Amino acid sequence: MASTASSHALTLLFVSYCILSMASLSFSCPTYACEKELNLRVYLHQVVTGQPNNNEDTMVRSPNALSFGSIAIHDWPLLDAPAPNGAVIAHAKGMHAQSDIKGSAGWFTYHSIVFEDARFTGSTLLAMGMTPPNGQWGIVAGTGEFANAHGIIKHTLVNETFNVEIYRQLDIHAFYTPETVNLSTE
Structure with a gap:
């Protein structure tokens, strides 16, 4: 027994x-x-619709004086310096819509930040939020090196030329699980 x-x-x-x-x-x-932590400062370079070398285009134009209801697509370069000759680190590819009827909170922006630099090539961060002159976007996901990303991007207006060409400083603070970490035994 x-x-x-x-x-x-x-x-x-x-x-x-x-x-x-x-x-x-x-x-x-x-x-x-x-998880790993990412702290990165880059500069978003925006050239508005209708300008030479624009990197956004209005798809739906609103007759409203504050542009409420307008929708634009964008492919904004993220540079290492707030100057047109800065090295491209990534591109913010997405859309923004004027969803604030008073116009005070800015545009609702959502995009995939696609990295081009040698270290993070092809990896993405997905971010969204309102875009007043200064504010934050939430990082809601990521791919590649930035799998399972979450965090925030603080954006600050650093230079604006007649509402035609705009530079924003982006301070990216994210946590992510690199794809090299294997969480399963498949």
Whole structure:
């Protein structure tokens, strides 16, 4: 009888070991422990619709004086300096819509920041939020190196030329789980 109980205990132990060995590595590396932090300052360069070398275009133009209801697409370069000859780090590709009837909160902006620099090529951060002169966007997701990203982007207007050409400083603060961290044993 004792050897049968020992045999069952050993079998249970062996089966438990097999189940645990097939389980996610998250037991040994919970997501929060594997997360990395990104702190990056870049400069968004916006050239509005109708200007030479524009990097946005209005798709729906509102007759409203405050542009309420207007929708534009954009492909804004993110540079290492607030100057047209700055090195391109990434592009913010997306849309913005004037969704504030009073016009005071700016435009609702959502885009995928697609990195082009050597370290993060092809990785993306997905961000959205209102765009007054100074504010924040939420980072809601990411891909590639920035898988499972979350955080904020503080944006500050640093230079504006007659509402035609605009530079915004973007301070990106994100947490992410690099794709090199394998959370499963597939």
